[in-house]
Amino acid sequence: MEIAARATSDSRLRTVDESQRSRYSCRIPVSTRHRHLAVLAISIIAPSVKAGPLDDAHVADTGFSGPTTGDLTAVYWNPAGLGLLQGPQMMVGGAWQSTSVSVARTSIDPTTGANPGATTFPTASGSGTLQPFRLPPGPSGFFGIGAGIGRRFGIAMALYSPFSSKLTMAPTADGQEPARYHLVSMDFNHIATAIGLAIHASDSIQIGVAPGLLWSTAHLVFDEDTAPGTGENSAAAARYDLATRGILLPSYFIALGAHYHHGRFDLGLSYTSSPLGTSGAVNLPLDNTQIGLPSNLAGGPGLCPATSTNCLAGQMSYRLPSIYNLGARWQIAKNWYASGIVRWIRNGEHDKITILVVGPASQTVLGSSVPDHVVLYRGFQDSFDLRGRVVYETKQFRVGGTLRLETSAVPASHVNAAAIDGPKLEPSLAVDMRIWRQIRVSAGYAFTWMFPVDTGASVFDPTAASACASAGGDLNAPACQARMNGQARPSAAGTYHLWRQTLSVLTTIGF
Secondary structure: OOOOOOOOOOOOOOOOOEOOOOHHHHOOOOOOOOOOOOOOOOOOOOOOOOOOOOEOOOOOOOOOEOOOOOOOOHHHHOHHHHHHOOEEEEEEEEEEEEEEEEEEEOOEOOOOOOOOOOEOOOOEEEEEEEOOOOOOOOOOEEEEEEEEEOOOEEEEEEEEEEEEEEEEEEOOOOOOOOOOOOOOEEEEEEEEEEEEEEEEOOOOEEEEEEEEEEEEEEEEEEEEEOOOOOOOOHHHEEEEEEEOOOOOOOEEEEEEEEEEEEOOEEEEEEEEOOOOOOOOEEEEEEOEEEEEOOHHHOOOOOOOOOOOOOOOEEEEEEEOOOEEEEEEEEEEEOOEEEEEEEEEEOOOOOOEEEEEEEOOOOOOOEOOOEOOEEEEEOOOOOEEEEEEEEEEEOOOEEEEEEEEEEOOOOOHHHOEOOEOOOOEEEEEEEEEEEEEOOEEEEEEEEEEEEEEEEOOOOOOOOOHHHHHHHOOOOOOOHHHHHHHOOOOOOOOOEEEEEEEEEEEEEEEEEO
């Protein structure tokens, strides 16, 4: 899942299911004799790999949660569901998620870099792992605490990661890096802290709100061609290693929701905004910035004085989506429930990652031979996540099966190593057990398979840079527009595959 971006044409960056309303977790009597700490159970899945343009790592979802959920995961799914809480409750859990990708690039012309040609590439593979145990707090974890207050209110606070993206492209056996101009490695992490409040508008309707803070970190490594339009020459590739330092100032978001219950039927609707006040953009200072000079410039002046190895700074800007959730649940028999969930993820404005790098005035390479303003094109589109779920429950035990279908957030011609996505199919299985009268543990496993993507003609055109120069930099020229949009990069044409496994565990404590 990858992070989308916000463009600027100026060379200076502007700073810019269902966990039921269950008698199991809600009707536990309050005890003054017992206080329990939540213990997070995590199991390890192999192989350890991960990727994707944007992914929630099954946050707060072991296979029972959704927009009609009546537990603490409602802070994420639908804050109106907090109105169904009865008594104090704490929930802690996480997911161990691994994904593998492969990239088989189409051959290129050795002089222009255009497809096809005499230069071929070995198949590259990518790997990464999402898990909650890291600093700053890792993605795929969830912690929440809250309570229902009488029959009028529900309140909770939660910590979770709504978006994450992590991937490292490994060199091939002969040392080549076929995907290096689009990605060497990335690690984007967004931690949300939110407080949710739900109010009973009537016996059947609850409404809720959950304002929150989004704490973002990023680490991105890629190569930039310093001699574009002449094919792909590793001797002319500068390596950009860009990272934030620690957790930065947060951006703001808000979630709104409504829940309706009548007889055996429940309906939930919610909206989560993109970052507020910045047109959906996240703006990150890159305090850990390094640029490795290509060998064809190694004899020239360095980017930093000999007395300093950390003279560069930068800034990165990209967008995050807003999300609409709709869920319905129907009790089809005494112990059987069926539910459906539709998520509309508004990726459509995610067009670019915009990067600006600055250094000491004494250096002459940055801004001339080595670009100080880089645009990485993404061009995402809205995507839909559809889930059908069946749950069987008894007093002590629940089991549920879910089938998830997700449309692609990346048009085929836009797919590259940093934004691998296509239509995906995901079956999953979840179980929930009461292990003591006040403690329940839920565990779920999911396997995701992406239909292979053949890009056809790639939107990236390595000849656009030289064509724009021949046009005198006229912004009305198509080649110059492509360069301004970040499409004047080596072609990403080829065939892409993705597989993913996820194991998630949630422990619920009632007081």
